[in-house]
Amino acid sequence: MNALSRFVDSGKAMLAYGLTAAGILALALVSLQLPTQVDTISVAWLPSGLALALLLLRGRRAILPILVALFVAGLVHVYQSAENDPTRSLDIFLAVFLSYALAPLTAYWVFWQASRGRNPLSDYLGFIWLLGAITVASLAAALPITYLAAQTAVQGSTPINEVLLLTWFSHALGTLTVCPLILSLVREPMVARLFYRPLEWILWTAGLLFIVGMTLYDVMQALFLLLPLMTWSSTRFSLSGSMMAITVATFVALACVFLQTDPNAAKAIDTLLGETLIVAIAGTCCYVRVLLADRERVENSLETTVEERTRELQLTNFELKDEIFIREQAEKSFRRSSRHFRALFENTSNPIIVVDRDTSIRQWNNAAETLFGYSRDEALDRNLLETFIPLEQRDELAWKITKVLTTGLTRDQIETRVNSFDGTSHTILWNINRLQEEDEDTPVQIILIGQDISEIRETQNQLHYLAHYDVLTDTANRRLFEDRCRQAIASALRHGHYCALIALDVDHFKRINDTLGHDAGDELLQELARRLQNNVREEDTIARLGGDEFAILLNQVNGADGCEKVARGILNAITEPVRVPSGELVITSSIGITLAPLDGKTYDDLLKNADMAMYRAKKAGRNNIQFFSRDMNEEMQRQMALERELREAIREGQLDLYYQPMINARSGRIVGLEALLRWNHPTRGLLAPNDFLDVAEQTGQLQQLGEWVCHNACLQARAIQAMSPAPITVSINLSSRQYNHPQLASRLQRIIGDTHLDPSLLALEIDERVLSDRLDETARTLERLKKLGIGLILDRFGSGLSSLRLLRELPFDQVKIDKDLLQQAPTEENTAAIVHTLINLARQLSLTVSASSVETAEEDSFMRSAGCHLMQGHRFCPPLPSSGLGTLFDEVSKGRQLLPEDQYSLPLRHHNPNDRNH
Template sequence: MAFTVLVLPVALMTGPDVFQWLILTLPLMIWIATRFPLSSSLIAVTLIAALSVSVLHYTVSPENWLPLDAAQSLLLIFAATAGYVRFLLAERESAEEQLETTVAERTRALLESNRNLLDEVRSREEAEASLLRSSQYFRTLFETTSNPIIVIDEHNGIRQWNSAAETLFGYSREDALDLDLINAFIPDDQQDEMAWKLTKMRHSSLDRDQMETRIQGFDGSAHTLLWNLNRLPERETDRSVRLMLIGQDISDIRETQNQLHYLAHYDVLTDTANRRLFEDRCRQAITTALRHGHYCALISLDVDHFKRINDTLGHDAGDELLQELSRRLRDSVRREDTIARLGGDEFAVLLNHVNGAEGCEKVARSILEAITEPVRVPGGELVITSSIGITIAPEDGRSYEELLRNADMAMYRAKKAGRNNIQFFSEDMNDEMQRQLIMERELGAAIRNSELDLYYQPVLDLKTGAINGVEALLRWRHPRRGLLTPADFLDVAEQTGQLQQLGEWICQNACLQSRAIQAMSGTPVWVSINLSSRQYNHPQLTERLRAAIRETRLDPGLLAVEIDERLLSDRLEETAHTLHELRSIGIGLTLDRFGSGLSSLRLLRELPFDQVKIDHELLKMAPEDDNTAAIVRTLINLARQLSLKVSATGVERPEEDVFVRAAGSHMVQGHRFCEPLPSSELPALFEAVRDGRRLLPDDQFNLPLRSDSNQS
């Protein structure tokens, strides 16, 4: 359209008018260049210039004719000018676009920064609000908790002190500030421990600890507090370490525990030890006496004719009499001695570290004099007498049961001697003979009446935990004295000639029960029996064992005999002959208490043993004594080098268990794994083992299968 508007007037003009309109094409071109896009404007300007040149050159009259090159140059200048203007405009548009892009990007970045800044401000505001809430919560908790909370500095000076602490100690926050916590509020006998714990926390990585202290409240009340000690983060200002102590009043808990302990260990009526505590104290005293080589004594006493007093004056009078008697006993002995009421009017006194019989008699005389002083009871005064029996350890015995029995025997002798009397336990010939006669008669009856029984203790394989064998141990179910071990009657049996009869009974029953054991176990399990010196030296030992095996149809390889090393040191040639005869039958041979004698090496070299049992006395000392441990390891290594099986017997403690495993023992036996069981309980044992129960503990905290106070 612009082209038509321009060319049509030019075609109608003549003369100077043509050149005037020609001049008008310049602003037209510039207008086109700025009005339309670059490509369109360039095309339009080019066409206008070309057509204008043609019109100027060919349509104008000759007299007004413009040379072609001049017209072209002029129009070219116009077109170039328009193009340059368009180029500048395009550059300006490009610059404007870039500027807009840059501004937009910076605006977006600024908006993003603003958003991030707002988020950060919002987060900080939320954090500050949360911190403020936490601070308020902490302050509320700090002030409202019933537990005293104290913050101390590096010098144990009090820096913070809550309301509960104010109530307990009676100091306001201002008064408590800067006070030394330990010196001001901790009892003298606990200050060193508290100071040490606080110092340890400050100079170690320990963040928490506990300590129990006694506290006297502001009102004079006594408290037991369990302090939770906490290390606070170091302060940024001075890098000092502060500790927070949070107290928990456990007075009621401790009081309940003390009451339970008292009820479990003391007689409520007389405030003396009960049987349980007295037994424990006696065992400790006996152990100490044996270790240090001094004496302790056990005194048994009761009130003569107490039943008559109870029946006549009533139980209240009897109770008051017992209470007064206990007070007089306490006044007559030292603080380290123990007084116990064992039941009824029966009392016992443990004297620690006495100077033999003379010192014991002095104490007993003092007790007797105190008891015979008149006692005031409801209804009048009483003059009572007492019978006292004394036994001294370790001369008269090395166990609590033995000493108590001896003291009772001495007390009954005192009663028979006329009451209000003191008697020491003694092993005189008449009493010994009487005891032997009674025991001989009862032991014979026990064999006839089937009162004897065999208990079995498993011997475990240390690799698999399987039961390789069982050791048969004799027990006597005495109708009056309960279950007796061989230590209670073998001496009498030997002195009275009954030991051989017992040995035959053991051999016959062990062979008979061995077949049942094989059926229970499902796998071959050998049974071992112990031979006494008299059995071993009997000329018909081999024939009797062969006869027992034949009668019971037992595989001889499932029977083993254990022979104490100390029985074999003499008459080695005869010993070797006997053992080779047993070996020829197929019976297993075990050297018992290996290491207890002086001839172990020779015995191993010359006698046909296939197994050794380490002396349990050595095993008891090995975990704590390096020399003993070295000896035991040497014995085990020696036996292994000779292709002998090694069994550790009498293992009771975890330390012994760990030691024998590390030392290389093949098998192990002892109360730690399973106590001796009667034959009636063996089916349950083997069934439990088949069901996956392990008798061999994996760690030191496992317990034995059952508890039985009788030792083998």
């Protein structure tokens, strides 16, 4: 678009240059047809007028086309003169071209230097400067021609002085004829302005024709008649019309002079007389018209000024009347405002007090009486500062009042507390204003307008507390803790000391919350916060970052030894018994410590390091202290890599389900399969859940993994039924997070519906430790699962203290003996007695008893003799991939026995309470 615009602009410029050159060349051809007694001089050189007008209108942009046109005109002139004397062609061309160029350029330069850009037709001084410039420029243009004539003068040729005058008047006539007309047409471009008096134009044309006829008798006498004719046009026509008439009359006069005079026979002095007469008449009439135009402009300006002054006087009269009316209204308004001000002063809810330089009370409104408890009479002449302002704020308020009184400051603001008569305290925002009377002798007073912002300040303090502190424990929140940590780190870096960040997490807090309830958990956190406050200094900061996670900032500690001393005191204080409604509770915590700037120089790095140290403390058995080390960061990087790889495994199908058969202890028939998750890692091989479930739980992928296991187990369960002649139940393990998810039942119902599995072929194994003591909520969850037709298996039966209660109140179909009890039962009589009791209890409640992880013949024999219904373990069959189940069922159908052939029963000694020697 820009390129197109530049092309259009360049095209317009070229067109303008072409028209300029064409106009000048056309006038040059006309002028060459009017020669004088000297063949290089015309009667009137018209291109000078057009060139000067273009220079005045367009400035230096017109120089190039003008010179080009004059160059061509010079060539034409030389071509015509070469017929008489070809040997002088170059001299003639140089003299002619120089003369043609000097006339407009010199006139333009002289006029610009003299008038500084003034319009030559705007006033008479401008036109006088134009006449002077034309005169000087014409003289300059005559010099080259005169010099050429002097160099080539011969006997009988035209005298040099006459050549000079002929050239001078030729350029002067041409310029004066064309230039004012072009300028006037640009100033008044409408053609209608030329002929707005048609009758006078007709009469004027008739007069011109009469003078033309008179030239047939005597040219010189007839030229004198042009003066009244041109004067008529200059006084009656518009500016452009006058210039048009003068130009036409000049052209006619020049034509008559040329036609009536033979250049070869007449003398040059005769031509000079005619040119002089025409120049004088034309110049005078042009000057008269410009003078009249200037007079009209001045008259119009004067009339405009008079009209404006008249309007101003009228407006002033109106304003004076308005001012008188306004003053009357102002007096009424002042009286009314005084009444309103008095009512406002007395009835406003803001206390308003007027005091003098000594802060003695001079005025006191009703709101001040209500706030302070003093009547107006009791308050007057009392000192405001000494009576109502607290001692620590008196100096500041006195300084504010003095500043308003003694400086140019007219108002100020301050917030203070005030004491009322009844002893209550309020927070007041005072606007302090100077009360200046019109009478300078009247002492200056101060008016204090108060606003009770006690409730606002209290609300702001509460908002500030909520934004920076934990409401439950009255410790700093994450935002305030981060700010103080950044300040402590900056101070440590600047002064070269240490600061430490301690991350603390209560061990098994969720179990406490679930067991004792959230109210007891909140009381426990409050007690924990109090113990932490008692074991750190005032300059240290304790923060609750969320849940049971606390952080402690230690300022200026003595290295790792100082940190360990503080952390040890905290650890010991936390382990002291806590009283709860049901008795006493002993809690432990895991503590991670990191030092700045040794371990990091930013808050984010320190918090991350402290968290890693705390998790290391948990993995080390809890209730201990761990300092951050670089290998923790490497372990965290490994966990992050494992997290990333686990996401890719889910996305790329690297997960698989393995199945371990559950067999009947008597017949050896496969009655069920337990689905076990495996990960076919591309570099580490086959991974069991213990290798990656912790990472999945920490990164929030456990629910996604659990849903994948449920969905694929249900899909493969349908295929398994086709492999076995009898129905096979597929069981899956539920983690704590899966079991406690509020949408567990709805998700399983959706998966069963999507896979079209008979729900009786699906069983869920729930760890006894997952079930909380809130049996009502647990019973509702299990009942919802039971209504879906899913089998329920209590896993690790006997690992907790609530086994009997769970069997009695929850709808389980099967129990699975804890593998720790199973491994100890063949060799420990007490454990054997417990297992016998658990199995007998389950059988009495009509529950199926199963045992997993049966590895040895002793374990096999013991569980069989104890009455276990189902058994599972590597002794019978290891976990198989889903692709190997078909082969297993084929082998079983062909007679393969999963029960080992070396079955035997060891005699077991039953527990006798009276026997103390076992």
